[in-house]
Amino acid sequence: MDPREAAQYGNVERLQQLLDIGAITPDWTDSDDCSLLHWAAINNRLHVAELLLRRHANVNAVGGVLASTPLHWAARQGHVQMVAFLVTNGFTPLHVAAQFGATPVVGYLIARGQSVDAPDESRITPAMWAAAKDVFLVSSSRSSPTLITLGADVNKSDATYHNTPLHWAATNGNLLL
Incomplete structure (x- = not known):
């Protein structure tokens, strides 16, 4: 499972493993410049977002074809809990x-x-x-x-x-x- 999929599907253990061995950073991005936090936000994976922010991921990272932040992605999907979490850590x-x-x-x-x-x-x-x-x-x-x-x-x-x-x-x- 690649890092993007791990963030999308909420596989915290896989992300933890990849971070621990240095295979990825908390700000890893895919080919569209979408960060792991973007994928966690749009899929409402709060545990993934918590892990990434504990590892100092950039909550204001801009990525994707719409040049949006993870908070924008969560807001578009109506994920109130994710928005609440990210608001306390961003804009x-x-x-x-x-x-x-x-x-x-x-x-x-x-x-x-x-x-x-x-x-x-x-x-x-x-x-x-x-x-x-x-x-x-x-x-x-x-x-x-x-x-x-x-x-x-x-x-x-x-x-x-x-x-x-x-x-x-x-x-x-x-x-x-």
């Missing part, structure tokens, strides 16, 4: 969670103090990403919290085109707004 992927409609992850991050209007480097907020992707911004269900009900400012605009979430929704065909 917060609120934008990615909002973009992919990972409602439990968005709720967790906001409950942990992440700003519902946290901008990225282009001043794009989670509400803008959600509007563009037609997820989690508004809901027909009274029981489902949304970014708007959580206090997102729908008048904020991005740095490039000065678009608000409404512009993002219209541009991407999101008719729910």
Whole structure:
């Protein structure tokens, strides 16, 4: 079993063995520059992630065709426990969670103090990403919290085109707004 497969399938013993004999480092990557922590995160292998971080793996490693971190991978899949673990050891992927409609992850991050209007480097907020992707911004269900009900400012605009979430929704065909 190669290192990637060991991380994917949660074979902690195999990874421990490979690390102990020096066959791999905690930051080993595959041909797409995906680290072992990426594979643990997307497959929700918490024990693998714990092992790798004890061995000082880079929690912010960027890899894959989307140039994402392990936290992004976990957020996209809605793995709340993995996100919670990685958040305590890295940064917060609120934008990615909002973009992919990972409602439990968005709720967790906001409950942990992440700003519902946290901008990225282009001043794009989670509400803008959600509007563009037609997820989690508004809901027909009274029981489902949304970014708007959580206090997102729908008048904020991005740095490039000065678009608000409404512009993002219209541009991407999101008719729910």
